[in-house]
Amino acid sequence: MSTATSLVDRLVDRWGRLMVIGTPYIFLILVFSIPFFVVLKISVSTSNDGIRFEDLSTFNDWVFSFTASFQKYRFLFTDDLYLNTYGSSLKFATINTLCCLFIGYPFAYFMARSPVSIRPVLLMLVSLPFWTSYLLRVYAWKGLLDDSGTINSLLLSFGLIDEPIKMMYTAFSLSVGMVYTYLPFMILPLYANLVKMDGRLIEAANDLGASPFRAFWLVTVPLSKNGIIAGSMLVFIPSVGEYVIPELLGGPETLMIGRVLWDEFFSNNDWSMASAVAVTMVFLILFPLALFNKYQTDGVGRGSV
């Protein structure tokens, strides 16, 4: 009997542990790896109508054949449209990330330095926008920025301008919408990092002759590096592939990769091309970032955060 119990125990022990460790992996495989490989497969498949695909590997009459077509990739790298769009996506994502960082850092710093009693309120305020649909909130900017929108009407009625300033459907309106939407994703990780910062380190820096401003640059900023990286990743990665905001607020000169993807899928019905665009985006942008992220966070001392 005792051996049986111990066998059960051992099984539970072993499988229990596997399940605890395995669950996140299974989740990642299901929602990330499998879809990614499906997309990858589509991108190298050939098709006549763009939607039904030939099998990549065949096994007929004892002959195994494997065909993958890299035609879409070749096209992608020779047509200016795609490369320009990647460039423009990166540009807007970078602008967005930097704006979020410069607005978000002081904000997070202020929150982390406020009295403990009012911090929950401030946190609530930062996450309050999530209570309304993101689509509506982005759309609301149109009412503000339009030629006949609130801002232009006010300026006109005060006589400050003679004709409306063109803000809608420009890089400006796109950036405003992006920064507005992504700001909380910058503030929250920065806040989480800054709030843990040991105030005595700042005092030590002051004590050793650093003015409050230098202490901030020499101690606070380097020590919040992980928060800066985390926030920037959270903002940068989704902004590269952003579709809705450019669609609602962007104009003709603000083409982004999300738009191209959409067009390939739904207008051109060329799933292979769309998949190739997506896969290239992952390899060109996201993998280097992921590596950078890992390298950066590993490099920071254990004691720092």
Place this chain on the structure above:
Amino acid sequence: MTANFAYGASKAFVRIDRLTKRFGDVAAVDNVSLDITKGEIFALLGSSGCGKSTLLRMLAGFETPSEGNISLEGVSVINMPPHQRPMNMMFQSYALFPHLTVTENIAFGLKRDGMPKAQINARVEEMLNMVQLKRYAKRKPHQLSGGQQQRVALARCLAKQPKLLLLDEPLGALDRKLREQTQFELVNIIKAVGVTCVLVTHDQEEAMTMADRIAVMSEGSFIQVGRPHEIYETPSSRFVADFIGKVNLFDGVLVVDEPDHCEIDTPQGRFFVGHGITGTIGMSLSVALRPEKIGLQAEAPEDISSNAFRGTVVDSGYYGSFSVYRVDLAGGQRIQVAITHTERHDELYRRGEEVWVTCRSDALVVLIN
């Protein structure tokens, strides 16, 4: 209590003048005055929450005093922000910069002074040699042991050659054995550098061994300021006697008061004290007697009119170099007696044994309550 422990004006290197710090309506530091001489190691000693750190932080400039003044070499520093004060503080948990190496930590203050690079390197090297951490120069703080971190923190403070060194519980984070060793090392370094030093501690042994002078603090005020042996041998109050070391206290009334001696009647018997006091006959006071200043003997002494009491041994504890006996006196009070072992032997007195407890008249201190 507004005792003034200031010296003459000429000797004061640091002068703390009627300094008060209130948090809300609680005075964490209450009207404290003190002069510190150049080159002195001064300890602020007191139990938790008595205001030691607050006083130290006011010296460093991290807290603004509610009232009073601090001056260094005759110049008031009260309006100087921390980064301009020629003082450096070693924080309780060291506050080393985790993103900088040992070398960079030590160089931090020097760079802020705009010292030339070559000079910084030489100074850092000198500091590393002093605290014997040369091999660890490139490590980050989290790769060091507690004792090593403590030495980096000390080197970082001393690198700037401060006029005043402030230490907040410098040994608080170390384990007992390392503490004793580090205690002496720290004093040697401070004395070698010659820097004036204020240190905060709640450990009376630490204060006694390290400091030239000690201020015993309670509830934001100084209760007694003096050299370690003065505080130990002639505590000025029951509080100090009780706080510093072990003590037996006997409550009684004054019966004889002469210039060179006084006598006090207690329920345990009569004490003959070898110093005079200013008091009136019949006033109630207490007599303090340290355990190690008591003798035990089996036979009655010749003169049993004073400073000799009958008692029964309750139990004893063997501590290697000495033993502590607990003795119930005939008058009902239980006292502690420490007997140093001058030669190798077992228990001198057994449990339940009748003994005579004696002491010399100069071992007794009268405390006016």
